[in-house]
Amino acid sequence: MLTYGEQYERKEATNVKEKTFAGIPRNKIPWAPRIDYEKCITCGKCVDFCHNRVFEFEEEDGKKRTVVKNPNACVVFCRGCEDVCPSGAITHPSERETKKIIEKLKRTKV
Numbered sequence: 001m002l003t004y005g006e007q008y009e010r011k012e013a014t015n016v017k018e019k020t021f022a023g024i025p026r027n028k029i030p031w032a033p034r035i036d037y038e039k040c041i042t043c044g045k046c047v048d049f050c051h052n053r054v055f056e057f058e059e060e061d062g063k064k065r066t067v068v069k070n071p072n073a074c075v076v077f078c079r080g081c082e083d084v085c086p087s088g089a090i091t092h093p094s095e096r097e098t099k100k101i102i103e104k105l106k107r108t109k110v
Contacts, residue, residue: 021076024105031098032071033081039089042066046081046090050074055081076102 019026033046033054042065047055052073057064076098082090 019072022102022106024102026072026076028105029076029098029102030093031076032074033068033090033092035066035068036089036091037065039087040066041087041089043086045084045086049081049084 021029042057044057044066046066047057052070052075054068054070054074055066056069058067058069059065077095079092082088082092
C-alpha cells in the first residue's frame with residue numbers, strides 16, 4: 001500500500017485520480033500553502049523542494065512570481081516548503097483546526 005505522498009506521481013497533479021486522506025476526499029480538506037507576496041523573493045526553493053508540484057512559476061506583467069498551482073496536491077500536514085523558504089513567506093492553515101475539520105468530515109461520511 002502506498003503512503004499518501006507516494007500516491008501522487010510526478011505528473012501534473014490535476015491529471016491524477018481523486019485522492020483521499022484518512023478516507024476523506026482530498027479536495028474537502030483545507031490544507032494548502034499560502035504565499036505572502038510581501039515576503040516572497042521568488043527564489044524557487046519551494047518549487048524545487050515540492051515533489052508533488054504544488055508550486056510553479058507564473059509570469060505576470062513581465063515579472064516572474066511563485067504561485068500555488070496545485071493546492072490539493074499538498075500532502076496534508078506537510079510543512080516542508082515552510083522550512084526551505086528563506087524569507088518566511090509560506091504558511092499553512094492551523095494543524096489543530098484542520099484536524100477538527102477532518103474529524104467532523106469523518107463523522108459526516110463525506
